[in-house]
Amino acid sequence: MKIVEAIALEKKYDMGDITVNALQGVDFSVNGGEFVAIMGPSGSGKSTLLHILGGLDTPNQGTVSLAQNNLAKLQDQALTLCRRKNIGFVFQFFNLLPTLTAEENILLPLMIDGKDLRPYREWLDTLLAMVGLIDRRYHRPDQLSGGEQQRVALARALITKPSILLADEPTGNLDSKTGTVIMELMRRSCDELGQTIVMVTHDSRASAYADRVVFLKDGKVHSEKSFDRSNEFTDRLRTVIQMIEVLEL
Ligand SMILES: Nc1ncnc2c1ncn2[C@@H]1O[C@H](COP(=O)(O)OP(=O)(O)O)[C@@H](O)[C@H]1O
Ligand SMILES: [Mg+2]
Structure with missing residues (x-):
């Protein structure tokens, strides 16, 4: 079943004399339980796409349906509720x-x-255990490392059991070892909780954790690559790096 389906998305930003065409006819959908990474150079429209999928921004053209709701048909309050329930x-x-x-x-x-x-106490404890923060639960953010803070952010995103987890450069502000911990947790939340995930990243290693990698370039879907369970991490990583080189991303 499709959790999110975007058809023919166009997004322009008017900046006085110039218009930025951030998305130029993007079709993108995600099935339940799938973990999709979106890659592409800076300015290719990755964050714009993610924000539109999550109802944080609206397209100039095209439609988004999220958990069977056509986002364009929802008024402000209904959109907020839909977002809180599903994202x-x-x-x-x-x-x-x-x-x-x-x-x-x-x-x-x-x-x-x-x-x-x-009713959420047990689920809270499950998430705290999953992200390894049982003994940090009463710490404030300034008493936590960057990686620990991102693990809190991940648990916060999962507490409502959203239909889909949207992540924009979740490892972008972490060193590679800490980033690996976050990616392993995201992979586990997909495998063990059945969590549907869309993650934007320019990190090939992070992408190699996904089931499918979609490459954006100049506001368009350039190509995509799917993996299956039999693909070892190093094979996935090599494939992603090759795609980036071939596509000159
Ligand atoms: N709020 C905005 N106002 C004007 N231009 C924007 C805005 N947000 C994004 N853009 C432009 O749209 C293009 C795509 O941006 P973005 O989606 O943030 O790219 P990415 O996340 O891939 O780096 C870029 O050229 C960017 O400068
Ligand atoms: Mg971005």
């Missing part, structure tokens, strides 16, 4: 609230929704 976001800069503990940051999306937290 978890992870950003490059962890965006945690500095005055809250790790645990409170993770619970924040539920609190914003006015949910009763009690």
Whole structure:
């Protein structure tokens, strides 16, 4: 089943004299349980596409359906609710609230929704264990390393059990070893929780964790490559690097 389906997306930014064509006819869909990476050079439209898929921005042309909802048909409040119900976001800069503990940051999306937290206690503990932060749950962001903060951000994105996790350069602000930990966690959330994921990255290693890599160039889908379980990590990585070289991305 398709969780998100975007058809013929166009996005322009008017900057006075010049118009930036950020997306020029992009078709993109993701099946439930799939982990997709979007790669492409800086300025190729990756973040624009991710924001439109998540209803944070609107296209000039084209349609997005998210969990069977046509986003263009939703009014502001309905769109906000649809987003909260279906989307978890992870950003490059962890965006945690500095005055809250790790645990409170993770619970924040539920609190914003006015949910009763009690039924989520077990799920919170499952997520804290998965991201390895059981003994850091009462730490504030400034008492955590960058990698730990991103693990909190990942757990926060998963607490609502979103239909889809959207991640924009989740390893972009981490060293490679810490980035690997985040990617392994994202892979596990796909394999063990069935989490559907779309991740933007310019890191070939990060892309090699995905089931499918979509390459954007100049606001268009240039090509894509799918992997299956039999592909070893090093084979995937070699393939991604070759694609980048061939495509001069
Ligand atoms: N808010 C904006 N206003 C004007 N131009 C923008 C805005 N956001 C993105 N762009 C432009 O659209 C193009 C695609 O941007 P973006 O999606 O951020 O690319 P990427 O994430 O692949 O680096 C770039 O040329 C960028 O400068
Ligand atoms: Mg970007």
